[in-house]
Amino acid sequence: MINAVGRDIPDEILKATGKEVFQGIHYRDGYTYKKDGPVTRCVSDNTRSKLVDSIHDALIKCNIKDGMTLGFHHHFREGDYIVNMVMEEVHRLGIKDITICASSLGKAHDPIVPYIEDGTITNIQSSGVRGKIGQAISSGKLKGLAIMRSHGGRVRAIESGETRIDIAFIGAPTCDDYGNCRGIGGKSNCGVLSYALVDGDYADQVVAITDCLVPFPNFPAHISMTKVDYVVVVDAIGNPDKIATGAAKPTTDMRKLMMADYCTQFVVNTPYFKDGFSYQTGVGGASIASTISLAKIMKERNIRMRFGVGGLTKPMCDLLANDQVDCLLDTQDFDLDAVESVKDLKHFRISAGEYANPFNKGAVVNKLDFVILAALEVDINFNCNVVVGSDGEITGAQGGHPDTAAGAKCAIVIVPLLQGRIPAVCTEVTAVTTPGESIDVVVTDYGIAINPKRKDLIDAMRGVDLPFKTIEELRDIAYSMVGEPEKVKFDDKVVGIIESRDGTILDVVRKVKEYTFADN
Amino acid sequence: MEIVQPAMAGTLESSDCQVTVEPGNNGIEFNLESVVINQFGNQIKKVVMETLKNMEVSQVKISIVDKGALDCTIKARVEGALFRSVGQFDHLPWGGAVR
Numbered sequence: 130m131i132n133a134v135g136r137d138i139p140d141e142i143l144k145a146t147g148k149e150v151f152q153g154i155h156y157r158d159g160y161t162y163k164k165d166g167p168v169t170r171c172v173s174d175n176t177r178s179k180l181v182d183s184i185h186d187a188l189i190k191c192n193i194k195d196g197m198t199l200g201f202h203h204h205f206r207e208g209d210y211i212v213n214m215v216m217e218e219v220h221r222l223g224i225k226d227i228t229i230c231a232s233s234l235g236k237a238h239d240p241i242v243p244y245i246e247d248g249t250i251t252n253i254q255s256s257g258v259r260g261k262i263g264q265a266i267s268s269g270k271l272k273g274l275a276i277m278r279s280h281g282g283r284v285r286a287i288e289s290g291e292t293r294i295d296i297a298f299i300g301a302p303t304c305d306d307y308g309n310c311r312g313i314g315g316k317s318n319c320g321v322l323s324y325a326l327v328d329g330d331y332a333d334q335v336v337a338i339t340d341c342l343v344p345f346p347n348f349p350a351h352i353s354m355t356k357v358d359y360v361v362v363v364d365a366i367g368n369p370d371k372i373a374t375g376a377a378k379p380t381t382d383m384r385k386l387m388m389a390d391y392c393t394q395f396v397v398n399t400p401y402f403k404d405g406f407s408y409q410t411g412v413g414g415a416s417i418a419s420t421i422s423l424a425k426i427m428k429e430r431n432i433r434m435r436f437g438v439g440g441l442t443k444p445m446c447d448l449l450a451n452d453q454v455d456c457l458l459d460t461q462d463f464d465l466d467a468v469e470s471v472k473d474l475k476h477f478r479i480s481a482g483e484y485a486n487p488f489n490k491g492a493v494v495n496k497l498d499f500v501i502l503a504a505l506e507v508d509i510n511f512n513c514n515v516v517v518g519s520d521g522e523i524t525g526a527q528g529g530h531p532d533t534a535a536g537a538k539c540a541i542v543i544v545p546l547l548q549g550r551i552p553a554v555c556t557e558v559t560a561v562t563t564p565g566e567s568i569d570v571v572v573t574d575y576g577i578a579i580n581p582k583r584k585d586l587i588d589a590m591r592g593v594d595l596p597f598k599t600i601e602e603l604r605d606i607a608y609s610m611v612g613e614p615e616k617v618k619f620d621d622k623v624v625g626i627i628e629s630r631d632g633t634i635l636d637v638v639r640k641v642k643e644y645t646f647a648d649n
Numbered sequence: 650m651e652i653v654q655p656a657m658a659g660t661l662e663s664s665d666c667q668v669t670v671e672p673g674n675n676g677i678e679f680n681l682e683s684v685v686i687n688q689f690g691n692q693i694k695k696v697v698m699e700t701l702k703n704m705e706v707s708q709v710k711i712s713i714v715d716k717g718a719l720d721c722t723i724k725a726r727v728e729g730a731l732f733r734s735v736g737q738f739d740h741l742p743w744g745g746a747v748r
Contacts, residue, residue: 520687549664549717550685611719614688647691 134512134561136636142623146274149633154535154567157631160488165290168333170358179360180306184218184338187359191296191334193219196226200287200297200332202325203233203256204461205317208371211300211338214363216241220249228252228273230292232283232324232481233526236260237371245271254292256280257516257526266624267522269640275523275625277516277562277638280460281485281492281532282630284327289488291632297332299325299352300366304339308357309350312478313471315341317367320462320471322351326480329356340366351478376443376464379421380414384574388543389418391595392501392572397426398593399586401498401538409438409494409533410445410501412463415543419501420444427453438484438493440529446470458493460484460529485532487630494529494536502530502542506551506558509600511565511580513542514558516627519551521617521641523625527562531630534567539586546573552607552614554578554600559617561636562627575606618642650731652709658729659718666715666723668730673710677701683715696720700727704746 131137132150143150172179181187199219201212212231217240219227225248229241233256242261244250252273258266266275278286286292301310302317310329312322317340329335329352336359337352380386392415396402408423410416421444427434434454437445441459443466448454456475462468470476485494494500505525506514513534518524534540544553554573569586571578576598579586590597598606619639627636652672659667666683681693693715700723701709711730715723728747732738741747 520685550689550719551717612689612692614685615691617687641687644686644690646694 132634134510134564134635136561138634138637139623142626142634142637146626146634151564151629151633151635154564156633157487162289162488164288165293165331167331178306179308179357181359181361184215184361184363187336187361188218188222190359191336193222193224193296195224197295198228198230198293200294200328201229201231202299202322202328203231203235204312204319204322204324205300205367205372207235207237208317208368209235209237209300210365210367211298212238213240215298216244216250220244225249226251228254230254230294232256232280233528234258234262238262248272254278254286255526256283256528257523259524263523267638267641269622269624271624274623275638276628277527277625278628279485279527279531279630280324280481280529281487281494282628282632284482284486285488285630285632287327287331288482288486294328294332296334296336297325297328299328299335299337301337301339301352303341303343303347304337304360305343305345305347306360307345308337308354308360309345309347310337310352310357311347312351314343315339316365317369317372318468319372320468321459321478323460323479323484324481325352327482329353334358336361338363338366340364373462373465373468376466377414377417380418382414384545385415386418388415388545388572388574389422391577392419392541392543393422393426394593394595395541395570395572395577395590396423396499399539399589402432404432405435406498407436407438407496408434408499409497409537411503412440412442413503413543416501416503417442417444419543424448424451424453438497441467441470443467446476449473449475458484485529487532487535492532492536494533497533497537499539499541500533500537502534502540504542504544504553506553506555507542507544507568507571508555508558508565509604511568511571511600512558512561513563513568514560516562517560517638519559519614519617521559521619523638531563531567534563535630539569540567541570541572542568543572546575546603546607547611550611552604552611554603554607555614556604560627560638564635571600571603573603576603578603618644650704650706650735652706652731652734653736654734656730656734658733659726661714661716663716664718664722666713666718666726668726669712670730670734671710673708676708678710680712681715682713685715685717692720693723696723697727700724704728704731706731
């Protein structure tokens with residue numbers, strides 16, 4: 130069945146998943162449902178300890194068995210040890226058919242690929258995957274379907290009961306013996322635990338894993354003892370060097386600086402750029418550079434930001450330090466400056482649900498004026514792909530891309546027109562992961578395209594000295610330099626689905642076919 | 650042009666390609682490894698075949714490791730490898746076979 134972004138979703142996938150095809154970003158506005166709840170085992174005996182000796186013992190106490198769903202968060206990013214440690218024990222116990230429901234997975238998790246191959250792990254639900262897990266899925270090694278969903282979409286899936294987490298493992302930089310977890314302090318300081326909060330609320334059993342046990346009470350707790358069954362102390366939960374890096378040096382790449390400048394000029398010429406505006410940006414070089422140049426113009430024109438959201442980095446936290454923004458709403462900290470900034474009273478931690486869940490009674494993203502995003506590919510319908518590489522292999526994550534694009538009044542995507550020989554603006558993206566109806570502007574080094582449905586923005590830019598082009602013109606410039614790419618050849622076998630934030634199916638990912646030349 | 654000895658041209662830098670030619674006696678033996686093979690494999694092959702034809706090469710083992718080079722780069726690297734293989738470093742046919 131063809132969905133609202135023109136993708137053909139096979140009937141057998143709709144049947145197997147019980148899902149509908151994507152029908153527009155606000156298709157489920159007003160949808161009414163009863164929230165799911167965890168099966169809870171009480172702790173009233175004051176002599177009972179929650180401390181267990183090892184991950185192995187925690188798994189035994191949680192009655193780990195075949196077919197269970199395990200929850201993980203990705204605040205330690207490429208420095209995470211938790212997923213590998215837990216899955217190694219699960220594998221050692223001979224458990225099969227595990228579903229991993231992670232807020233994201235990265236190259237740090239390459240070691241779990243053998244467990245995909247031997248049937249320990251048969252389903253993966255994540256914002257995305259990179260590295261060898263992506264290759265394993267794209268070559269058809271995962272027995273079940275990989276489900277790629279946004280940060281908001283994950284919370285929706287869990288709160289609505291579509292996904293039930295049997296055991297959640299929460300890597301906690303600091304924790305006390307009763308399970309009060311904080312993202313702050315310890316050796317693996319990640320600042321916040323936003324993505325894990327829904328696991329604490331909805332998983333049947335919750336295991337906190339820490340490498341820094343502190344005296345009770347570890348307050349104010351980010352995840353409360355009231356939700357935690359067991360506490361395990363291990364030597365290390367992550368590699369601090371890869372959890373929060375030093376602030377990225379502002380880029381000196383002229384191409385990125387030029388795109389950042391185009392982006393900032395666009396932002397300041399929209400009607401939304403006025404006192405009290407709101408803003409979110411990513412961690413790419415051009416995004417960071419555009420935040421820096423925006424801060425300069427805000428100062429010159431005496432314009433103040435009401436709130437900034439993110440995925441935070443130093444340039445965003447500098448706005449707070451320099452009193453240019455009233456407050457920051459934080460779901461994740463990418464560098465040490467952002468982790469440090471969490472201590473500021475106007476730097477608020479928010480949950481992934483508050484941030485982006487479309488099945489809330491409203492989320493923060495809905496209040497955004499601007500979001501600055503990146504993409505692997507954008508097509509002439511403004512559909513974006515941030516998950517599947519142009520070679521057909523899964524190699525990225527939705528993150529908050531579809532959530533913020535749907536919520537923000539002005540969603541801007543910055544992409545260099547060419548990534549090597551790959552045109553970033555193309556006729557049809559390899560997979561649709563954010564629908565074009567929620568993307569308003571595409572900024573490239575060869576020009577800027579405004580989505581034709583945003584007549585208001587087109588009008589606002591009359592007389593503005595920026596290189597405006599149509600999206601088709603941008604594609605044609607790209608193809609004139611590199612040639613028109615062939616379509617990647619896929620098998621019929623569907624290996625994954627790209628879920629829209631509301632749980633409908635945006636696209637499917639198929640197994641990549643081995644390449645053969647056309648004429649032999 | 651007849652390939653005399655093995656020769657190489659190009660690098661493994663992004664947007665470049667490394668071309669190796671060796672004498673062959675089995676027509677054109679073409680081998681491609683490319684980061685963009687799924688999208689540009691046929692186009693790369695076409696450029697290589699055209700370049701070989703243009704240089705009147707009919708017996709060669711040619712291997713290319715491509716890092717996303719544009720057609721013009723691929724053509725230049727193939728020509729460079731061919732001229733090196735015959736030891737021709739002067740009087741290159743600019744505007745003739747090489748254009």
